[in-house]
Amino acid sequence: MVDGIQVAGVSDAHGARAVERQTVYVYEAPVRVWHWVNALCITVLFVTGYFIASPLPSVPGEASNSFLMGNIRFAHFAAGQVLAAFYLLRIYWIFAGNAHGRQIFYLPFWSRDYWAGVAHEAAWYLFLAKAPKKYVGHNPLAQLIMFSTFTVPLIFMIVTGFALYSEGEGIDSWQHKAFGWVFLIWPNSQEVHTLHHLGMWVLVTFAIIHIYAAVREDIMSRQSIISSMISGERIFKDEAAD
């Protein structure tokens, strides 16, 4: 089944025809596990990243009694590497998983239908359309926002993050061999810090919109949303064709 297509009378992945409600298996387990690990890591990265740039008030006493900044940085680097590892897993799932698993990694840029879908969804959000359409995967607007303010920026954060990390690891480290090229684009690491920092705010903005949209859609739209990311099943709330 092609994602983003509206469905009529679908049966779910297990072949069972739901009587009252249409349900369809959308988010496979790896995607769901990834989602929540990713959300947790990013939350840790937001908080620790912010305090790396603007540290907490000075700690009194002897330096040997405290490792506050060290611990904050450790948490950041640990969460960063877990995030990166799961992102690799998620990329693997583009190929191994179902069609919905691919949606946030591309834009059907040349498809008229797609942009019409974006326009309709935007109209719904601007209170201009009476009702949203039904989608199995992400709606077209969500796909647009996820691709441009999450998927791509996160790759940027991982690349710049590892480049910054390689500075501490030294120029003989694998991190420097793999990510040191970042400093050929921005020779001054201060610039990379600034961009990595701006990237955080892109993701914070995404998170605000995303969580709001998830909660709102859960209430307002014609399909289940939050429970879909927990159980994987999309439940449609009515029987209408679109």
Next chain:
Amino acid sequence: MPAIESFYDVIRRQGITRRSFTKFCSLTAASLGFGPVAASKMAYALETNPRVPVIWMHGLECTCCSESFIRSAHPLAKDVVLSMISLDYDDTIMAAAGHQAEAILEETKEKYKGKYILAVEGNPPLNEGGMFCIDGGKPFVEKLKWMAEDAMAIIAWGACASWGCVQAAAPNPTKATPIDKVIKDKPIIKVPGCPPIAEVMTGVVTYITTFGRLPELDRQGRPKMFYSQRIHDKCYRRPHFDAGQFVEEWDDESARKGHCLYKMGCKGPTTYNACSTVRWNGGVSFPIQSGHGCIGCSEEGFWDKGPFYKRLSNIRQFGVEKNADEIGMAAAGVVGAAVATHAAVTAVKRVVTKRETEKL
């Protein structure tokens, strides 16, 4: 005497003793991070290899590199290297002047084709055909290209030659341009800093003239032996950074105790240089030791990455000078407010629609 003179011949002619010469070799070998065997290798090379001429040219610059260079900590290093250098050409400190001086350039170019080192302090401005820096009656950029043609390698001294420095600060009216953007077909070694540390400069010159090749360089073209670590990696205040002990005001308790200068804008975490190990003025001190943060003088664009006294750099691309937090919080704030409004409108609409359906 051999037909082509070696460094040793020149040095002895300058009245330097054999004892000073061997001391110089050991000191330099140590400062380059080599073992004791290298000292005798160096001595042997300097005694037998033909002398490598060094031509030192000045573009748009402030002469701080030369000033640093002649203050090298080990007096013998200075004497020896300076006698090697001044032999050929350095218009600031050489005795010859005018046509006599320019003749040396022609001669070196011919006689030592492909064998001399071109050391460049400063950089050429490219706007208006290079008119903003005239040297010996022609634009410096022409002289630079002309001398570079036959050089073995080029040393780009300081932040000017390596990155552009303050004369290249936005909006860079003269289009001052670092050497590696003008000369593309020669090996270039960058020795950034404003100025670079004296011992780093003499170390680099000695290495190249002794071994006849460039030392190992990093991806950005800097010698690994001096620029592979950040100030922050070897800073003696680092334990205070890790502990979270920061100077917050110039006159607070932490400042007196010598805590980390991160919150006062220290750029040590993003600056590659040898200050925290080699230090300055003969190893006496370096900026952080005297209580002032690093301003990142050996880094690309440091002049435009201010303020020097704030941790976060200003971003100019948005028309106003704001840092990443100010821009990010403004964006997140606008989006947050939009979301709140949207939620309110949604709630009202829902109530209204419900009433309408109930009426039907």
